[in-house]
Amino acid sequence: MHKESIFLIGPMGAGKSTVGKALAERLRYQFVDSDHVIEERTGATIPMIFDIEGESGFRDREEAVIDELTERKCTVLATGGGVVERELNRQHLGTRGFVVYLKSSVDALIQRTKHDRNRPLLQTEDPQKVLSELMERREPWYLSLADLVIETQQVPVHRVVKKIIDRLERENIV
Numbered sequence: 001m002h003k004e005s006i007f008l009i010g011p012m013g014a015g016k017s018t019v020g021k022a023l024a025e026r027l028r029y030q031f032v033d034s035d036h037v038i039e040e041r042t043g044a045t046i047p048m049i050f051d052i053e054g055e056s057g058f059r060d061r062e063e064a065v066i067d068e069l070t071e072r073k074c075t076v077l078a079t080g081g082g083v084v085e086r087e088l089n090r091q092h093l094g095t096r097g098f099v100v101y102l103k104s105s106v107d108a109l110i111q112r113t114k115h116d117r118n119r120p121l122l123q124t125e126d127p128q129k130v131l132s133e134l135m136e137r138r139e140p141w142y143l144s145l146a147d148l149v150i151e152t153q154q155v156p157v158h159r160v161v162k163k164i165i166d167r168l169e170r171e172n173i174v
């Protein structure tokens with residue numbers, strides 16, 4: 001089956017935004033990050049949106065953007081880690097493109113995100129606990145949506161990109 005766009009899913013810190021950009025360059029696909037589009041359209045950062053509208057306000061914006069971006073052809077789409085929380089998003093991701101789940105341990109996710117203030121859900125006393133709970137709820141969705149699961153644990157970004165491309169080529173996706 002040839003699916004035209006590639007959707008990256010997985011938790012905060014998995015590398016969706018970083019890997020997505022590099023992957024798109026290698027494939028000569030367009031790159032789009034749903035979080036960046038939400039920020040551009042809102043004229044506010046994600047922490048500001050969470051502050052003013054709450055998480056549900058952010059999720060409403062995310063749902064509208066995901067509906068639009070999953071329709072684009074020849075695109076690598078980096079989603080936000082919580083995209084799987086809404087059923088409509090899961091439907092669109094699952095039916096409109098090839099889904100790659102970037103997988104990592106909670107420990108590695110914490111290491112990668114600990115100095116970053118742009119993820120409001122992790123600005124808490126115990127980000128490890130929060131991430132573990134989010135993973136417990138979200139990982140079944142990541143796994144059930146995934147056409148491909150890529151381990152990113154202790155794998156540098158360029159190797160993650162190579163692993164994805166090897167698998168996409170082997171499976172005749174690109």
Ligand SMILES: Nc1ncnc2c1ncn2[C@@H]1O[C@H](COP(=O)(O)OP(=O)(O)O)[C@@H](O)[C@H]1O
Pocket residue numbers: 010011012013014015016017018019078112113152154155156157160
């Ligand atoms: N495979 C990797 N190995 C080490 N660091 C990584 C890897 N992938 C991403 N990172 C780093 O982790 C941080 C989070 O990456 P990012 O792409 O923003 O993740 P996401 O969009 O999935 O939340 C960034 O500082 C990025 O450079």
Ligand SMILES: O=C(O)C1=C[C@@H](OP(=O)(O)O)[C@@H](O)[C@H](O)C1
Pocket residue numbers: 010011012013016017035046079080081082083118119120121
């Ligand atoms: O997991 C989440 O609920 C979120 C993940 C973030 O994106 P990244 O996964 O790119 O960090 C961003 O969409 C927002 O802070 C909420």
Ligand SMILES: [Mg+2]
Pocket residue numbers: 016017018035078079080
């Ligand atoms: Mg991101």
